[in-house]
Amino acid sequence: MLFLRGISAYFVAFLVCGVVYEPCVLAWSKEGHAMTCKIAQDLLEPEAQHSVQMLLPDYVKGDLSALCVWPDQVRHWYRYRWTSPLHFIDTPDRACNFKYQRDCHDPKGVKDMCVAGAIRNFTDQLSHYHHGTSDRRYNMTEALLFLSHFMGDIHQPMHVGFTSDEGGNTVDLRWFRHKSNLHHVWDREIILTAAADYYGKDINLLQQDIQGNLTDGIWSSDLASWRECSGISSCVNKYAAESIDLACKWGYKDVESGDTLSDDYFNSRLPIVMKRIAQGGVRLAMVLNRVFGGHSLHEDSVVPI
Numbered sequence: 112m113l114f115l116r117g118i119s120a121y122f123v124a125f126l127v128c129g130v131v132y133e134p135c136v137l138a139w140s141k142e143g144h145a146m147t148c149k150i151a152q153d154l155l156e157p158e159a160q161h162s163v164q165m166l167l168p169d170y171v172k173g174d175l176s177a178l179c180v181w182p183d184q185v186r187h188w189y190r191y192r193w194t195s196p197l198h199f200i201d202t203p204d205r206a207c208n209f210k211y212q213r214d215c216h217d218p219k220g221v222k223d224m225c226v227a228g229a230i231r232n233f234t235d236q237l238s239h240y241h242h243g244t245s246d247r248r249y250n251m252t253e254a255l256l257f258l259s260h261f262m263g264d265i266h267q268p269m270h271v272g273f274t275s276d277e278g279g280n281t282v283d284l285r286w287f288r289h290k291s292n293l294h295h296v297w298d299r300e301i302i303l304t305a306a307a308d309y310y311g312k313d314i315n316l317l318q319q320d321i322q323g324n325l326t327d328g329i330w331s332s333d334l335a336s337w338r339e340c341s342g343i344s345s346c347v348n349k350y351a352a353e354s355i356d357l358a359c360k361w362g363y364k365d366v367e368s369g370d371t372l373s374d375d376y377f378n379s380r381l382p383i384v385m386k387r388i389a390q391g392g393v394r395l396a397m398v399l400n401r402v403f404g405g406h407s408l409h410e411d412s413v414v415p416i
């Protein structure tokens with residue numbers, strides 16, 4: 112009986128994780144996504160704040176961060192299988208750059224099916240909301256949750272990674288004493304180790320520290336430049352290019368399968384993880400303020416890179 116249960120659990124795990132293209136890939140951990148969305152919601156102007164409240168289901172009581180991880184929870188459901196490639200971008204191994212036309216497609220080659228295309232898509236859908244004639248083809252609540260989630264993903268450097276190792280997912284290694292992989296180190300390990308070492312495991316304190324550094328600290332003079340955006344296409348291209356650049360300079364750098372990563376790696380990469388969470392939040396707020404404030408983010412034409 113126990114034996115059979117073991118097999119079926121294994122089989123379920125296999126079904127959930129093995130059939131789709133990537134094995135069991137999560138995203139920026141739920142902590143990372145929640146922090147990005149919390150930072151964003153605190154920066155919303157009244158109009159955007161109101162629209163977000165209207166779109167969220169009552170049970171979250173207006174808290175966007177409670178649902179920012181929803182796209183990760185549904186990506187393996189049959190109904191949402193199509194969203195699975197929208198969480199990441201595979202770039203050519205060692206190229207260390209991002210080109211929309213070359214890289215933004217799903218594993219079968221269907222164009223625009225990547226995290227950069229998804230942000231464009233859901234920004235575009237939400238921009239019709241303020242007309243009051245929201246397009247009935249689209250579910251605006253889902254568009255809000257997808258946009259909020261993918262804005263986090265595109266800022267996680269290893270979500271714009273190399274193709275052959277699936278953004279570090281197949282680079283097995285140790286994080287201090289336990290088994291992990293390079294993708295997961297950036298999704299979750301660094302955040303959890305920071306929370307444990309410096310914030311008494313309280314993620315809220317970590318998030319408040321990030322917000323303190325935004326309003327009145329190391330990043331306060333960077334805010335304006337982070338927010339700069341003349342059109343959503345060129346902006347997502349910039350965010351993706353920043354991520355693969357960081358992935359090369361800090362993520363993959365000096366790491367090989369089988370390594371043990373510990374203090375040196377943690378201390379040098381932690382500031383980057385924190386900055387990307389902050390940037391994701393500031394930029395999500397910027398996009399939401401514009402789409403719900405009636406200021407277009409459209410470009411006359413898509414800018415190919």
Ligand SMILES: *[C@@H]1O[C@H](CO)[C@@H](O)[C@H](O)[C@H]1NC(C)=O
Nearest residue numbers: 197223224225228229232249
């Ligand atoms: C855009 O969203 C629609 C559904 O809302 C979906 O059918 C389409 O595949 C999406 N495309 C991208 C690139 O996200």
Ligand SMILES: *[C@@H]1O[C@H](CO)[C@@H](O)[C@H](O)[C@H]1NC(C)=O
Nearest residue numbers: 168249250251252253254256
């Ligand atoms: C929109 O999507 C949410 C989440 O999947 C769902 O609960 C809600 O019923 C949908 N709304 C409409 C109008 O279909």
Ligand SMILES: *[C@@H]1O[C@H](CO)[C@@H](O)[C@H](O)[C@H]1NC(C)=O
Nearest residue numbers: 317320321324328329385386
């Ligand atoms: C905030 O900035 C201080 C330096 O002023 C730094 O020591 C701290 O780690 C930063 N916190 C976060 C969460 O980035």
Ligand SMILES: [Zn+2]
Nearest residue numbers: 138183198264
């Ligand atoms: Zn994701």
